Amino acid sequence: MAAENISMTIRTPSLLRRIWQNRVAYLFIAPAVCMMLIVHIAPTLQALYMSLLDLRQTTLRLYLRAPFVGFEHYQDILGGLIFGTGGANIRGLSQAVDNSLWFTLWLNVGTLFLGLVLALLLNRQFIGRGLARSLVLLPWVIPSFVTGIIWRYIWLQQGGLANRILVDWLNIVDQPIQWLLLENTRWALLIPAIWRNVPFAALLLLAGLQVIPTDLYEAARVDGASGWQRFRFITLPFLKPIIGLQIMFGVVFNLFGFGPYNIATSMFGSTNHGTYAELLIPAIVRQTFTNQLYGYGAAASVLMMGLAMGFVALWYWVFRDALTAQ
Numbered sequence: 001m002a003a004e005n006i007s008m009t010i011r012t013p014s015l016l017r018r019i020w021q022n023r024v025a026y027l028f029i030a031p032a033v034c035m036m037l038i039v040h041i042a043p044t045l046q047a048l049y050m051s052l053l054d055l056r057q058t059t060l061r062l063y064l065r066a067p068f069v070g071f072e073h074y075q076d077i078l079g080g081l082i083f084g085t086g087g088a089n090i091r092g093l094s095q096a097v098d099n100s101l102w103f104t105l106w107l108n109v110g111t112l113f114l115g116l117v118l119a120l121l122l123n124r125q126f127i128g129r130g131l132a133r134s135l136v137l138l139p140w141v142i143p144s145f146v147t148g149i150i151w152r153y154i155w156l157q158q159g160g161l162a163n164r165i166l167v168d169w170l171n172i173v174d175q176p177i178q179w180l181l182l183e184n185t186r187w188a189l190l191i192p193a194i195w196r197n198v199p200f201a202a203l204l205l206l207a208g209l210q211v212i213p214t215d216l217y218e219a220a221r222v223d224g225a226s227g228w229q230r231f232r233f234i235t236l237p238f239l240k241p242i243i244g245l246q247i248m249f250g251v252v253f254n255l256f257g258f259g260p261y262n263i264a265t266s267m268f269g270s271t272n273h274g275t276y277a278e279l280l281i282p283a284i285v286r287q288t289f290t291n292q293l294y295g296y297g298a299a300a301s302v303l304m305m306g307l308a309m310g311f312v313a314l315w316y317w318v319f320r321d322a323l324t325a326q
Helices: 002-011 015-021 023-050 072-083 088-122 129-136 144-154 161-169 184-209 214-222 227-254 261-268 280-289 294-324
Strands: none
Touching: 015 023, 023 294, 072 088, 072 294, 088 129, 088 184, 088 227, 088 280, 129 184, 144 161, 144 184, 144 261, 184 227, 184 261, 214 227, 227 294, 261 280, 280 294
């Protein structure tokens, strides 16, 4: 055992030796690494410091010399979100958190479900399969602001396609629905977002389906496995890494990013999306720059960054085995 450890130590070069052996490669990537550090680290450190200052419209000229308030912004935000205290900004932020959690949950569920259904259908052999695959991608290649304009006319109370189908064709409801008002705005934003995200999810899942060995399905069929059993024990395990990636992209892009911001802005015709369609990051941006509460906005952004890092760590812990499986 000792001899084996000695031989492994001899075969494994030290970190400095490996860097020296690959010094040319490190020299080539050094400018890009330095630039990325400057682009990411410097603004992050500045935001951390700004979150400790009373930086607002009246103190903007002082910039980083604004009055130091410590963790006051963090106390106000966390206290308002947890205990329901605080002013209008905190109440708006709390509503945006509720909207974002609801929106992200159902967006990921709807995208994964419909994307998997489409991928399974497109993986079958049928006439015109190539054309069908091309047509499925159309919602994804359409710019997001165009998607918002299209669905704004679909949701119109008078003459909109949605109400025409529900009222005139199917007679499901008696009166046209006001899709762009009150709580209905949640669904009016969620459905177009799912419609636009499903093609990309279907494309990824279809790529995963095509690398599954067909011998596994044939062997399972010979052993008497049902369709559900083949799907559960063969298809899902192979698709788990892709499902994990789709969940991460969906959460990061829609909960911690702007997500369907362009869709909402085009659909509602302004940056004010209403109480039930307001998402977290747009709310922080509006409160920071419209109300000119820069220290408060920096604190909210830092909290969001910490939450995003925690989510990514949890996500990697859950999907680590699937991502590293050989």
